[in-house]
Amino acid sequence: MSKSLEGKRALITGAGGGMGQSHAVLMAERGADIVIHDIKADGAEETAEMVRSVGCDASVLVVDIRDVSAFTAAVCDAGPVDILVNNAGVGGARRAIEDINEDVYNQMFEVHVRGTFFATQAVLPSMKKNKDGRIINISSIYAMGGSQLASHYAASKSAISGFTKSWARELAPWRIKVNAVAPGFIVTGMTEGSNPPEKIAEREKLMPLGEFCKPIDISYAVAWLASAETELISGQVISPNAGEVIVGY
Numbered sequence: 266m267s268k269s270l271e272g273k274r275a276l277i278t279g280a281g282g283g284m285g286q287s288h289a290v291l292m293a294e295r296g297a298d299i300v301i302h303d304i305k306a307d308g309a310e311e312t313a314e315m316v317r318s319v320g321c322d323a324s325v326l327v328v329d330i331r332d333v334s335a336f337t338a339a340v341c342d343a344g345p346v347d348i349l350v351n352n353a354g355v356g357g358a359r360r361a362i363e364d365i366n367e368d369v370y371n372q373m374f375e376v377h378v379r380g381t382f383f384a385t386q387a388v389l390p391s392m393k394k395n396k397d398g399r400i401i402n403i404s405s406i407y408a409m410g411g412s413q414l415a416s417h418y419a420a421s422k423s424a425i426s427g428f429t430k431s432w433a434r435e436l437a438p439w440r441i442k443v444n445a446v447a448p449g450f451i452v453t454g455m456t457e458g459s460n461p462p463e464k465i466a467e468r469e470k471l472m473p474l475g476e477f478c479k480p481i482d483i484s485y486a487v488a489w490l491a492s493a494e495t496e497l498i499s500g501q502v503i504s505p506n507a508g509e510v511i512v513g514y
């Protein structure tokens with residue numbers, strides 16, 4: 266296994282399960298120490314054990330990303346990081362516009378948009394001081410093509426694309442590279458919670474490459490965007506999606 270992230274320290278939000286856990290383990294295997302954030306203490310501790318088992322340092326922040334002052338204080342207390350992966354996310358039932366009430370709407374924007382924004386704000390002082398850094402935002406194919414019955418989700422992920430492109434411009438003078446990974450449908454707790462198994466199987470048959478990407482496929486893209494191989498890539502959105510969504514530039 267290449268040690269492309271040796272000497273680096275990465276903060277991954279929502280790393281107590283699903284794809285965030287996969288990113289943490291792969292980045293640790295590549296040599297990075299990991300700051301694991303999640304609202305779920307048990308999941309975060311499980312990830313920390315996995316990171317330590319491959320010989321890297323792990324610290325855990327258990328805080329609701331929607332509580333901006335507590336979250337920001339925890340990130341600042343955790344100390345400087347070289348890499349931030351803005352991964353924490355929420356899914357939920359598919360809903361028509363009329364069925365998206367204020368609480369459901371607010372949760373979507375608080376976790377994805379406010380969470381991504383304030384996590385980034387919290388890590389910037391040390392990245393600017395170092396004149397180096399990587400910010401990897403997790404978007405979605407729904408930000409590229411829309412989503413029937415999840416417009417609040419698609420819109421919140423589209424905001425992340427706006428941050429990615431704007432921050433790539435704003436932070437370039439400090440050589441902070443900002444990119445996004447926009448996964449296609451991935452089987453995780455999030456999607457299993459809102460789709461019956463037969464629907465998931467039906468949808469998988471429609472993938473041009475014959476199968477869904479797995480969490481590790483997303484982790485490969487994240488780890489690559491964190492590595493020295495992508496020193497001059499910024500403001501881009503990469504979408505591992507088994508060929509389901511193909512867009513021009």
Ligand SMILES: NC(=O)c1ccc[n+]([C@@H]2O[C@H](COP(=O)([O-])OP(=O)(O)OC[C@H]3O[C@@H](n4cnc5c(N)ncnc54)[C@H](O)[C@@H]3O)[C@@H](O)[C@H]2O)c1
Nearest residue numbers: 279282283284304329330352353354405448450451453455
């Ligand atoms: N699964 C998919 O098909 C898919 C596709 C595209 C994008 N994504 C995005 O990928 C990211 C990871 O999703 P996943 O599928 O691994 O889901 P997941 O539910 O397995 O993981 C999300 C993590 O975020 C944490 N989280 C949620 N709300 C939080 C809060 N308020 N404060 C702190 N932590 C919180 C959860 O506890 C969980 O550990 C999300 O941003 C999601 O929107 C997922």
